[in-house]
Amino acid sequence: MLGSCRKIDTLGRVTIPKEMRKKYAITDETLLSITEQNDKIVIQKAIPTCKLCGSEQDVDESIMVCKRCSEKIKNQ
Numbered sequence: 191m192l193g194s195c196r197k198i199d200t201l202g203r204v205t206i207p208k209e210m211r212k213k214y215a216i217t218d219e220t221l222l223s224i225t226e227q228n229d230k231i232v233i234q235k236a237i238p239t240c241k242l243c244g245s246e247q248d249v250d251e252s253i254m255v256c257k258r259c260s261e262k263i264k265n266q
């Protein structure tokens with residue numbers, strides 16, 4: 191299965207097809223994570239994690255802190 195074929199440019203950039211960007215709600219603000227998995231390059235939306243505890247739950251992306259930690263800070 192080839193899917194959509196794109197050439198990589200001289201700077202190593204590749205364009206993600208518009209339909210896929212739309213489907214996955216990827217905008218010019220979206221942080222993507224690029225990893226290797228079994229000899230494949232995997233591009234996925236980066237999951238925001240709390241910079242204090244590493245939790246993926248209820249993370250406020252503007253401060254990158256989860257709800258639990260921000261409440262803990264407020265109550266100190």
Ligand SMILES: [Zn+2]
Binds near residue numbers: 240241242255256260
């Ligand atoms: Zn946290």
